[in-house]
Amino acid sequence: MISRILFAEDDASSREWIAEVLCGLARTVDVVEDGRAAIDAMSRGSYDLVITDLRMPHADGRRVLAEARRDGTEVIVTTAFGDVDTAVALMREGAADLLVKPLTPEMLEASIRRVVAARSLRRENDALRTRIEAVDGHASALIGEAPALRAAIDLAKRVAPTKAGVLIRGESGTGKELVANLIHAGSPRKDAPFVRVNCAALSESLLCSELFGHERGAFTGATARRIGRFELADGGTLFLDEIGEISNDVQAKLLRVLESGEFERVGGSTTLRVDVRVVAATNRPLEAAIAAGYFRRDLFHRLNVLPITLPPLRERRGDIAALADHFFRTQLPSLGGTAVGFTDDALAALEAHPWPGNVRELANTVARGLLGARGERVTAADLGLATTVASVVVASVDQGPTETLEEVERRHILKTLDACRGNRSEAARRLGVTVRTLFNKLKTWKERGAFLEAGV
Numbered sequence: 401m402i403s404r405i406l407f408a409e410d411d412a413s414s415r416e417w418i419a420e421v422l423c424g425l426a427r428t429v430d431v432v433e434d435g436r437a438a439i440d441a442m443s444r445g446s447y448d449l450v451i452t453d454l455r456m457p458h459a460d461g462r463r464v465l466a467e468a469r470r471d472g473t474e475v476i477v478t479t480a481f482g483d484v485d486t487a488v489a490l491m492r493e494g495a496a497d498l499l500v501k502p503l504t505p506e507m508l509e510a511s512i513r514r515v516v517a518a519r520s521l522r523r524e525n526d527a528l529r530t531r532i533e534a535v536d537g538h539a540s541a542l543i544g545e546a547p548a549l550r551a552a553i554d555l556a557k558r559v560a561p562t563k564a565g566v567l568i569r570g571e572s573g574t575g576k577e578l579v580a581n582l583i584h585a586g587s588p589r590k591d592a593p594f595v596r597v598n599c600a601a602l603s604e605s606l607l608c609s610e611l612f613g614h615e616r617g618a619f620t621g622a623t624a625r626r627i628g629r630f631e632l633a634d635g636g637t638l639f640l641d642e643i644g645e646i647s648n649d650v651q652a653k654l655l656r657v658l659e660s661g662e663f664e665r666v667g668g669s670t671t672l673r674v675d676v677r678v679v680a681a682t683n684r685p686l687e688a689a690i691a692a693g694y695f696r697r698d699l700f701h702r703l704n705v706l707p708i709t710l711p712p713l714r715e716r717r718g719d720i721a722a723l724a725d726h727f728f729r730t731q732l733p734s735l736g737g738t739a740v741g742f743t744d745d746a747l748a749a750l751e752a753h754p755w756p757g758n759v760r761e762l763a764n765t766v767a768r769g770l771l772g773a774r775g776e777r778v779t780a781a782d783l784g785l786a787t788t789v790a791s792v793v794v795a796s797v798d799q800g801p802t803e804t805l806e807e808v809e810r811r812h813i814l815k816t817l818d819a820c821r822g823n824r825s826e827a828a829r830r831l832g833v834t835v836r837t838l839f840n841k842l843k844t845w846k847e848r849g850a851f852l853e854a855g856v
Contacts (some may be wrong), residue, residue, distance in 0.1 A: 402426040402516060403672070404445075408438035408452040408464055409478070413502070421505045422451070425512055435459025439467050446615060446625060446670050447473055449515065451508075454479035454486075462493065469494035471616050471625035474515050476502060477836075489756075541584070542575050543726055544719030548711040552579065559706050560586030567703045568681040570710030572837045573760030576681040577641060579708060579799045582636040582681055592636030595629045600642035600836050607650055609666050618667025628665065630657060634674040643703065644684035644695060645836075654678075655699045678703070683837065713755040713762060720751050723759060727766040728778070741774040749780040761832025810845060813838070 405426040409415040411434055422429045430447075432438050436458035438450070454461035454477050461477050468475045474496045479486065479526070482500035490498050496515040499507055542553060559566055560583045561681050568576040579598065584594045602610055610703045613628030629638060631761045661673050689695035713720065719808070724742065732739075742750070746769065755761055765785065769778040813831065820826040828838045 402448045404428045404447045404627040406447045406450045407431050410434055411454045412528055421508055435464050441452045449474050451476045460498045465493055476511055542578050544716055546716030546719055552708050552710050555708050556582050557586055565703050565705040565778055566679045568708045571712045571758055572683050572833050574710040578677045580639040593633050594637050595633040597629050598641045600645040604647045610677045612663050612665055614666035615668040630674050630676055630852055633676045637677045640680045642682040651696045651699050660701045686752030694748045713758040717751055724750050724766055727763045730769050737770050739774055739778050742778050743777045743779045745780040746778050746783055749785040753785050754808050754812050757832025764832045
């Protein structure tokens, strides 16, 4: 059933019986008697569908159509003066359907069903496009036989058919999004949209608009209504990556949706309701954020019904060769080149590297090797890891066995920053991590007074 319909008709007799039919097809039907009243009604609230007569006093159906389409609202136009030219013109102006009077209840219902079905298909296509863009070659992050990885995958498969909230933990680049896809694919929602949002990539105001949508005029630049990711994911799964980066205000709004399924678009007053399963992911220790007052404890418990932890690549070195081979084969067609594999020194360099960027960094490194290879096999020099690996080995000998993985990681990141002359964007690209992840690590180390080698 549609939530809200606006019906504009200047003929009183037609207005009465059509309104009765519409009341059986929508939760709310607002009825007005001319175009100006219809435009006023749209300025006060949002509608899922507008049905308007073409010829009306004060403002005709074309003006109503133009105003509704500015907000992305679907419009059915009715007229007693239908002809081919009129129909073509109205369709070009954005009308979803044109009905020629005299109308019947069957005509109205069939038209509304067609419009609703077409809108649903467009939303599903948009969600699918988002999913395809997000899930790329890095999906092979789950290739491997490391016990910790297999345990995480088995847990994801067991929880998939349930409604339990899932919080996926792991460093950047370990494959958290793929696990979320795995959960969605194994759930009863598998045929509905899987929608992804990177919470760390957006400011608070933009994140609210992205999640909940906004009404036209809600803020500067909001020239049309925007459908948010919760609406796009209705009936399916919403994956919130880097959930630990959202503000307290957004946390409160998110908690409300998780508890009641209700929210309002930014700048709107109409309460919308959705059925969405939320799967969240974080690379931060949220317990520490809760203790520091940065993350809501009640939201944490809503999300963390079943935690899944993915191991970093440095803890599953036995999987590196298989992953590298996979990236080699999948990226070779698009990158070109004549290489047929890796040299022994290249494989040794890959297996010795600390991989702070995890599988994402490995994929980028293999791509770099393919682009740089001049012979039939990719060498360590082609990968650009030979110097780095040598420095890590020397550092380990100098420091002895007491050096922690974090210290090795810090040393490698600082050397990469030096090589990039302090350019954090370039360093993040080489490391296979986001700029924000790199910034957070640098900030943490600076607060600890840990910058000993590099002038950062």
